[in-house]
Amino acid sequence: MSPTLQCLSGRNAVVVGASSGINLGVARRLGSLGAKVAIVSRSSERIGAAADVLRADGLEVTHHAGDVREAAAMQTIMTEVANEKGPIDIVLSGAAGNFFVPAAKMSPNAFKTVIDIDLIGTFNVLSAAYPHLKRPGAALVNITAPQATRAMPMQAHACAAKAGIEMLTRCLALEWGVEGIRVNAVSPGPIADTEGLARLATDADLADRIRGALALPHFGQCIDIGNAVAWLCSDAASFVTGTTIDCDGGMRLGNLYAPQ
Ligand code: HXC
């Protein structure tokens, strides 16, 4: 991280789902580029601990506890952030839940739970932010996954949710572009040392197979996703909206000839 590059200096960012993993890495990256960052997740303990870590690194951070499944909670948080810091420049929506279960054994509530967190949660976050967004200039980024376009076994709920998020991204980009609001998505591939990868690569053999099937045969880092999000939120991407950046090491290419 360059201490001198401050391309997001003074921007007011809200990062949702940021108590751990990729989104915490995104919050760190936005903060390191000069943004004032509000981080959000369900657990007040976890989000408070994450904020302490970022503050210890010298970043300007506030934290808020709320469940993305509760629209009113998201509205309260966005209002608090805007009242305290002014119009919101950047929103990252990345809260998600995932677990391996074959569709035949997936209960309706298991399917609904993931749709509620990932897809409806993303709508709740963005619609709560909407009245408080900087116009023109706000940049919204949703976190999806290669599962949005590639069917994968035992993840029907997450695949459907992420596909929905990509379409929601395009629809909101279309409707809100006239106000100078850009809406994009980033699709991470497998990212090292994250809960998401731990849930998908359940043993070392499977981890090796997933890694070997990438065009770039190594797992990504949280900062790779932070960099992609930062670019989308920066002035360098001022004519980019309604798209998904695949930051996935080529996972979507689906290498059928990968060595086993
Ligand atoms: C089968 C399961 C299950 C499992 C939960 N359920 N875990 N079914 N196998 N392993 C079912 C429950 O039985 C219940 O259905 C329903 O799902 C809701 O479960 P709860 O435990 O009540 O839900 P909740 O407390 O709200 O927790 C949500 C959660 C949990 C998604 C289940 O795992 C969570 O909080 N996850 C957040 C962290 C996370 O998942 N991180 C990874 C994101 S990564 P019934 O019918 O019994 O009521 C990611 C990876 C890559 O998304 C991208 C891929 C697209």
Ligand code: NAP
């Ligand atoms: P993670 O560490 O489990 O992050 C998920 C975050 O979402 C946590 O901060 C969690 O915090 C929060 N969260 C979960 N449910 C919530 C809810 N209902 N309301 C508010 N916050 C909630 O997982 P990760 O692996 O870093 O994944 C982060 C994002 O990247 C997800 O969107 C995931 O789908 C995507 N992704 C990950 C990978 C990967 O390789 N890891 C690959 C592709 C896509 P609390 O528990 O405190 O609420």
